[in-house]
Amino acid sequence: MFSLPLKTRFALLSLVVSVVLVAVKFYAWLLTRSQAVLTDALESIINVVASGFALYSIYLASLPKDENHPYGHGKIEHFSVGFEGGLILMAGVYIFYSALQAMLHPHAIAQPDWGMALLAFTALVNLGVGFLLVRAGREHHSPTLVGDGQHLYLDAVSTLVSCVALLLVVFTDNVLFDSGAALLLGVFIVVNGYRMVRRSVSGLMDETDEATVQHVVAELQEHREPAWIDVHNLRVVRYGANLHIDCHVTMPYYFSLEQTHAQVHSIEHLFSQEFAVPVEMFVHADPCTFAACSHCHMPDCPVRQHPFTQEISWTLENVVKNERHRLV
DSSP states (O other): OOOOOHHHHHHHHHHHHHHHHHHHHHHHHHHHOOHHHHHHHHHHHHHHHHHHHHHHHHHHHTSOOOSSOTTOSTTHHHHHHHHHHHHHHHHHHHHHHHHHHHHHSOOOOOOHHHHHHHHHHHHHHHHHHHHHHHHHHHHTTOHHHHHHHHHHHHHHHHHHHHHHHHHHHHHHOOTHHHHHHHHHHHHHHHHHHHHHHHHHHHHHTTOOOHHHHHHHHHHHHHTOOTTOOEEEEEEEEEETTEEEEEEEEEEOTTOOHHHHHHHHHHHHHHHHHHOSSOEEEEEEEEEOOGGGGGGOOOTTOTTOOSOOOOOOOOOHHHHSSSSOOOOO
């Protein structure tokens, strides 16, 4: 029996739900002729396009490494978030302009009660599906699912604002609440679209994920072995769900190639067990010098020139630098 991968199933769920809800929202707009409802419906069109692209990007990210993509295809997920954010940004600008026009030329709202009921239904669905996508995205380290889920949260907030606007129109008989809500939604959507684009650029430019790097440093410090005299030039990069780690490790210069390889394998094994995602690790082994004797506690070292005095604690600040550590 054919079975889709879990991430693909969640992305497909998002697409199907988006298509259904955008139809419901446009029906609500036909009933009410509300500018706020139209704003919400237009923003939901972005959900459909973005969910479709998210589904395609998750498929690409699942493909194995090949000659043209030696690090895999995971970065498409960051691009997907940026694509979605760009669409949201453009929609927000258009919505802001339309709201200004509606404020200058207000018109009556019809059947607001039906409009509120339909919108409340779509908001609840979006909140539920958005929660599932964000949780699944974080569990499976998928920026695409997290971004898609957060977009559904955004859509639910927009819908709730539209409901409040219709409610205010009913109780005050002032249609400016409708266009005013659409104006606020336009600003809200633009800001959130910008944030998604910013997050996408960070991923595509390999901006440091401080929390992940700190986790890697803490594991090295906790499980350090005497032969790991020094660690520096640590770099941690995410390619979608996959993690790439490389660093320089100073080891005794008299180690044989076999001994050095065993230590490198020990470091690689440490992180393959620690992280729930695939980890690709490159360790560059540097030979020690006598200047490192004072902070090396390698037992029974046959070439020691200076007594051990102090171990250097590895921290986020000193491990990422491309220089060997010295005691001051």
